Amino acid sequence: MTQPATMQEPLAQAAQSKxxxxxxxxxxxxxxxxxxxxxxxxxxAKGITAIIGPSGxxxxxxxxxxxxxVDPTSGDILFNNQNLSTLxxxxxxxxxxxxxxxxxEYNLLERLTVMENVLSGRLGYVSVLRxxxxxxxxxxxxxxxxxxxxxxxxxxxxxxxxxxSGGQRQxxxxxxxxxxxxxxxxxxxxxxxxxxxxxVEILELMTEQAKLNQIxxxxxxxxxxxxxxxxxxxxxxSAGSVVFDGKPDDLQNDHLKSIxxxxxxxx
Amino acid sequence: MNQPTxxxxxxxxxxxxxxxxxxxxxxxxxxxxxxVAVIVVSxxxxxxxxxxxxxxxEQIGDMLNRMWPPDxxxxxxxxxxxxxxxxxxxxxGTLLAIVMAIPIGVMVxxxxxxxxxxxxxxxxxxxxxxxxxxxxxxxxxxxxxGPGPLAGAFAIAFRSIGFIGKLFGEALEESAPGPIEALxxxxxxxxxxxTMGYWxxxxxxxxxxxxxxxxxxxxxxxxxxxxxxxxxxxxxxTALELFYWDRVSMVLLSMLVVVAVVxxxxxxxxxxxx
Amino acid sequence: MTTNMSSASPKxxxxxxxxxxxxxxxxxxxxxxxxLSLFEVNIDRLIVGIDRGGxxxxxxxxxxxxxYSLLIEGxxxxxQIAIIATTAxxxxxxxxxxxxxRNLMPTxxxxxxxxxxxxxxxxxxxxxxxxxxxxxxxxxxxxxxALIVASIGFIAKLFAEAIEEIxxxxxxxVRATGAPFFSIIAFGVLPQVMGRFIGFISYQLDxxxxxxxxxxxxxxxxxxxxxxAAFQRFDYDFVSAILIAIIAxxxxxEGINNIMRKLYR
Numbered sequence: 004m005t006q007p008a009t010m011q012e013p014l015a016q017a018a019q020s021k022x023x024x025x026x027x028x029x030x031x032x033x034x035x036x037x038x039x040x041x042x043x044x045x046x047x048a049k050g051i052t053a054i055i056g057p058s059g060x061x062x063x064x065x066x067x068x069x070x071x072x073v074d075p076t077s078g079d080i081l082f083n084n085q086n087l088s089t090l091x092x093x094x095x096x097x098x099x100x101x102x103x104x105x106x107x108e109y110n111l112l113e114r115l116t117v118m119e120n121v122l123s124g125r126l127g128y129v130s131v132l133r134x135x136x137x138x139x140x141x142x143x144x145x146x147x148x149x150x151x152x153x154x155x156x157x158x159x160x161x162x163x164x165x166x167x168s169g170g171q172r173q174x175x176x177x178x179x180x181x182x183x184x185x186x187x188x189x190x191x192x193x194x195x196x197x198x199x200x201x202x203v204e205i206l207e208l209m210t211e212q213a214k215l216n217q218i219x220x221x222x223x224x225x226x227x228x229x230x231x232x233x234x235x236x237x238x239x240x241s242a243g244s245v246v247f248d249g250k251p252d253d254l255q256n257d258h259l260k261s262i263x264x265x266x267x268x269x270x
Numbered sequence: 271m272n273q274p275t276x277x278x279x280x281x282x283x284x285x286x287x288x289x290x291x292x293x294x295x296x297x298x299x300x301x302x303x304x305x306v307a308v309i310v311v312s313x314x315x316x317x318x319x320x321x322x323x324x325x326x327x328e329q330i331g332d333m334l335n336r337m338w339p340p341d342x343x344x345x346x347x348x349x350x351x352x353x354x355x356x357x358x359x360x361x362x363g364t365l366l367a368i369v370m371a372i373p374i375g376v377m378v379x380x381x382x383x384x385x386x387x388x389x390x391x392x393x394x395x396x397x398x399x400x401x402x403x404x405x406x407x408x409x410x411x412x413x414x415x416g417p418g419p420l421a422g423a424f425a426i427a428f429r430s431i432g433f434i435g436k437l438f439g440e441a442l443e444e445s446a447p448g449p450i451e452a453l454x455x456x457x458x459x460x461x462x463x464x465t466m467g468y469w470x471x472x473x474x475x476x477x478x479x480x481x482x483x484x485x486x487x488x489x490x491x492x493x494x495x496x497x498x499x500x501x502x503x504x505x506x507x508t509a510l511e512l513f514y515w516d517r518v519s520m521v522l523l524s525m526l527v528v529v530a531v532v533x534x535x536x537x538x539x540x541x542x543x544x
Numbered sequence: 545m546t547t548n549m550s551s552a553s554p555k556x557x558x559x560x561x562x563x564x565x566x567x568x569x570x571x572x573x574x575x576x577x578x579x580l581s582l583f584e585v586n587i588d589r590l591i592v593g594i595d596r597g598g599x600x601x602x603x604x605x606x607x608x609x610x611x612y613s614l615l616i617e618g619x620x621x622x623x624q625i626a627i628i629a630t631t632a633x634x635x636x637x638x639x640x641x642x643x644x645x646r647n648l649m650p651t652x653x654x655x656x657x658x659x660x661x662x663x664x665x666x667x668x669x670x671x672x673x674x675x676x677x678x679x680x681x682x683x684x685x686x687x688x689x690a691l692i693v694a695s696i697g698f699i700a701k702l703f704a705e706a707i708e709e710i711x712x713x714x715x716x717x718v719r720a721t722g723a724p725f726f727s728i729i730a731f732g733v734l735p736q737v738m739g740r741f742i743g744f745i746s747y748q749l750d751x752x753x754x755x756x757x758x759x760x761x762x763x764x765x766x767x768x769x770x771x772x773a774a775f776q777r778f779d780y781d782f783v784s785a786i787l788i789a790i791i792a793x794x795x796x797x798e799g800i801n802n803i804m805r806k807l808y809r
Contacts, residue, residue, distance in 0.1 A: 301803075301807055309628065312623070312624040312627045313628060315624065317765075318683065318684060319685075322680050322681045322685060325680070326679060326689075329678075329680060333679050358579045358582060361575065361579065362576070362580075362583070365576060398791055400754075401790055401795070402791070403755070403758040406757075406761075409761075409771075410600075413775065413780075414593065414596050415593050418583070419583050420584075420585060420589075492668060496670065496674075496761075496762065497761070510678075522671070525667065529666065
């Protein structure tokens, strides 16, 4: 593989070799108590990256900083030839279109149908008027149906979102994210609200779609065994910093101790 | 990324999607049109004299001017007693309503009374009670019983039957069938099923409904005096007819205070007891 | 842990008394006695009352629809008042309710909006109607203005509460797709509040219809005036005709309300 990019490498080159480059990202909700301390990461243009770590260690904040749902205190986020941390307004919205996100609690539009939920992935692309009138183009509708097929929810197109089970909702949520035709997929604890079997199904679906669309995926996950099973790369965080970065097979008990602390929970 | 889809044999059955089916869309459209038409017609045919409308801000300003400062002496002389009378009207009316509303509520609940005719009859009583305004009830009772607070109390009572009865009936319909079933299998008589099966389940809701209605009744009782049914409305009416605007504002002020106090009281009761 | 299954005397079942309940009932009973005496209610008066009540019902029956043109005119005016008041009330409540939502607006703005809303709700619609009659003269204008005020007090308040209760998670998800502000409102906010909003509108329309039949009693237009006149002339059979008309119209309005709620989810 190529050498890791150094801090001085020009923007364009950095963006070419890696899909996402995070430089020195810090976030303090309360000044003096950083939740993220100078995180630097580079994500390749394909593959599943799993971020593990205890609750409150900043995993969720990190993921949300990428698409600016949370504003970082300092640092750069280089993606698609742009520095996301400096964007605002329309530019930021346009950049967000290329980042798909899947949430722990699905965050579906409960009172709308599955179809409307999937189509809402195109809201960054359609005009406000057409969004109000729900007039989506034929291509959008076709793509929506196709995505529903791929996630196995084609029969539920006209059901209301609040009538679905957890696993079904997450599938719709994945379809919504993919509807954006994103260049990267972020997932914040996508399986934490699901039972073990469904969790595996969802992670398999995400892996499959990532390969199909050739996009990288970053997943926050707290189940270490699932992370080892599905990820190509594991990043372990503790107290706002990266303490492990490598292949799943390299993840040893010592590393887990430094990430999570304590010993009793290790088998 | 997605490859352009070639003929996969499904292009004949091209799926479309719209938010509402054609029938729904037509129905909604028709409803819109009718609503707009109704509003426009109403606006055109309502009898409003434009000069009065333009004059309004000045008139309102003038009236507010005369209302300030409020006549504080009116309170001890008239308002205090009248206020108390109003509270009595509201409370007595609510208590009377409870007595009458419980049997009707039982009659209208479809799980308690399975006789459709009785259900329908009870529903008719409830709708009539609710549709006739408490002021109109007051007019009726003033004609029957003569002016005074008793007419007001009855007016409140008859108006409240519809409210309490309807919500009580709904609470009964929502009670769990399990305990009722259990009691029935023991061969308990109807009255016992009511007191042991239904009543314990609906008690908190019932008192919440009564409290809510009492609160509303206080406000309603205040205006009944305008037609002679006792209470603070009488004081207000007198002041209005004689154009003592400062007394009018005193009455209004007292009403505000009482309403605020009652709100606090009711919130506290709701928190602690219900 | 010893089990006390000895041959001691069988326990008697004593029902626990709910002292609060018993006390309350006693208080109610005492109060009832007090007030009845205050209002000088005694058996004689009650008997006379029942007597006169019967006589009264007799005079009200059968309902007399002879002066139906007067009746129709009055009912139409009441309906006009209700419809216009609800429309204007809804249109005004949207911005006011929005401004009163604490999760969207700065504190001072919500305080102002809430004071306006509480002001609108403080007084009975009849009192507001009287004041408007004094201000803008007799007729439907006073009634309409009074009911607009009543509508704002109700709809704006509930609308603000509905906005405050929306789930922010749905909004977060729509933001993440890069949607512009109004699209976020269209997909993330409105579907959550629309259902309840339609409910408020239909409730207020019903309430305004009932109130519009009554503001005429103080000169603010509608069937109330006709009703009052009938009472004063002792035309009790006309009174019952009017009451029947009012009940009928309200029942029809309830039916229409249900349809509206089904159509607009």
